[in-house]
Amino acid sequence: MPYAVVARYRCEPGDAELVRGALLEMRAHTLREPGNLLYIVHADTSDSAAFTLYEQYVDRAAFDAHTQAPHFAEHILGTVRPRLVERSVSFGEVL
Template identity: 55%
Template structure:
């Protein structure tokens, strides 16, 4: 069963350009993963510094492989997360 991730990220407006660039880098690397079905990055309208990510993988194991990837550590964990003021993530099974 396909596995989806919806993440809401917020950063200071001054950090938005850096977070945006990093998320777009992560998007390209993630889309090349065999288990990735979708990785869409959105800037939330009328909320500077807010982003919405929608990710879909073939299954939970595919997402676990994604989290173990070097690009996830380098771009998301080391670059994006330290700049965030708020982060929430929802995991779901695609029906």
């Protein structure tokens, strides 16, 4: 059963362009992962420092592999997360 992730991020306004660029770079890498089905990055229309990611993987193991990828360490752990002031992540199975 496909595994879905919804992540909501908010950074300081001065970091928004850096975070946006890292998320778009992450999207390019993730879409090439064999277990990835979907990786959509949304920019909030009322808050330029807020982003929502919607991701789907073939299963939980594919998501776990995603979190171990070098591009995850570089872009998410190294660039995005240190700049976040808010972060929430939800996980679920696609029905």
